[in-house]
Amino acid sequence: MATGTLNIGVIGAGRIGKVHAESIATRVAGARLGGVADINLAAAQSLASQFSAPRVSGDYRDLLADKSIDAVAICSATDTHSRIICEAAAAGKHIFCEKPIDFDLGRITQALEAVDKAGVKLQLGFNRRFDAGFAKARELVASGKVGAVHVVRITSRDPASPPLEYVRVSGGMFLDMTIHDFDMVRFLSGSEAEEIYTMGAILVDPEIGRAGDVDTCVVTMRLANGALATIDNSRKAVYGYDQRVEVFGSAGMVAVSNRTPDTHVHFAANGVHSATPLYFFLERYADAYVAEMQEFVRCVQAGATPPVTGRDGLVPVIMGLAATRSLKEGRPVRLDEIR
Numbered sequence: 001m002a003t004g005t006l007n008i009g010v011i012g013a014g015r016i017g018k019v020h021a022e023s024i025a026t027r028v029a030g031a032r033l034g035g036v037a038d039i040n041l042a043a044a045q046s047l048a049s050q051f052s053a054p055r056v057s058g059d060y061r062d063l064l065a066d067k068s069i070d071a072v073a074i075c076s077a078t079d080t081h082s083r084i085i086c087e088a089a090a091a092g093k094h095i096f097c098e099k100p101i102d103f104d105l106g107r108i109t110q111a112l113e114a115v116d117k118a119g120v121k122l123q124l125g126f127n128r129r130f131d132a133g134f135a136k137a138r139e140l141v142a143s144g145k146v147g148a149v150h151v152v153r154i155t156s157r158d159p160a161s162p163p164l165e166y167v168r169v170s171g172g173m174f175l176d177m178t179i180h181d182f183d184m185v186r187f188l189s190g191s192e193a194e195e196i197y198t199m200g201a202i203l204v205d206p207e208i209g210r211a212g213d214v215d216t217c218v219v220t221m222r223l224a225n226g227a228l229a230t231i232d233n234s235r236k237a238v239y240g241y242d243q244r245v246e247v248f249g250s251a252g253m254v255a256v257s258n259r260t261p262d263t264h265v266h267f268a269a270n271g272v273h274s275a276t277p278l279y280f281f282l283e284r285y286a287d288a289y290v291a292e293m294q295e296f297v298r299c300v301q302a303g304a305t306p307p308v309t310g311r312d313g314l315v316p317v318i319m320g321l322a323a324t325r326s327l328k329e330g331r332p333v334r335l336d337e338i339r
């Protein structure tokens with residue numbers, strides 16, 4: 001498909017499927033919502049009817065068999081992504097896929113091979129790259145305005161833990177949550193991690209610990225360009241979604257702070273007050289979700305390589321597996337131990 005409207009089917013009508021379906025139907029130029037599929041048929045029907053999608057199904061294979069559908073947005077549970085990528089590629093559909101591709105490197109490789117073989121486009125859902133502040137930070141680093149990068153610092157804290165059922169199937173903190181920050185380290189620094197050391201704790205919810213995960217962590221890493229990076233994560237920040245980055249280098253520093261619903265500052269006898277950060281990812285990254293889908297559509301229509309590639313989907317999973325092993329074994333883990 002070189003020109004014309006891109007007809008996109010959304011697979012998975014949950015939290016993120018709703019965001020992408022709305023963008024495709026109402027905000028992304030050159031795109032149309034061609035259908036919605038979810039094993040929960042009622043969820044698919046409700047989303048399809050909200051945006052007048054012509055096709056709705058309880059089986060995503062109905063979207064793959066529909067010749068009028070050019071592309072799919074895979075927004076279903078993580079353990080379905082690699083299989084659906086393989087089948088969608090074989091059906092000749094271009095693919096936007098939510099992170100992560102899979103937890104298993106063999107299955108990721110298979111999925112990427114299927115995409116290559118079919119010659120379809122694949123873009124991964126690392127939406128933070130499309131946030132205007134983070135994109136500006138990357139631009140300043142890439143243009144040399146920060147000099148040689150010495151330290152990347154990322155703070156990423158959620159306002160509330162996800163449901164335990166989600167914790168159990170989402171791959172745990174490193175592959176579900178920190179994976180965005182691993183991607184940001186690569187994106188902001190322009191370099192790859194070589195070695196990762198992780199400390200984790202259960203300070204928020206003992207149930208998360210009983211489900212085999214941590215809810216608080218600090219990850220440090222050494223990058224191939226010699227820079228150091230740190231990520232700190234918590235599943236619960238009482239003041240809202242805390243999303244900040246800093247890149248410090250030989251010629252300066254670029255920092256991106258939290259976004260708030262408004263910019264007022266209230267000076268009073270008991271202190272100076274301002275708004276708390278936007279509540280969570282749906283609010284904080286609303287613009288970024290639209291921008292990433294717009295870029296996917298533009299790339300498919302132009303025959304260009306999407307900016308977040310299959311390899312960009314693979315490497316943060318390797319980083320997540322290294323972080324998991326580091327936590328388990330209490331030592332720094334080199335990425336080439338995982339490969």
Ligand SMILES: NC(=O)c1ccc[n+]([C@@H]2O[C@H](COP(=O)([O-])OP(=O)(O)OC[C@H]3O[C@@H](n4cnc5c(N)ncnc54)[C@H](O)[C@@H]3O)[C@@H](O)[C@H]2O)c1
Nearest residue numbers: 012013014015016017038039040075076077078080098099
């Ligand atoms: N990029 C981001 O900011 C971001 C944010 C949230 C979630 N995600 C990712 O998106 C994916 C979905 O997360 P969510 O929070 O929307 O979860 P969710 O549980 O709200 O929704 C998942 C939906 O997928 C459906 N589903 C499961 N198996 C299916 C199948 N075989 N075929 C069709 N539908 C199926 C479920 O019924 C459910 O409606 C996860 O991989 C998650 O990591 C990314």
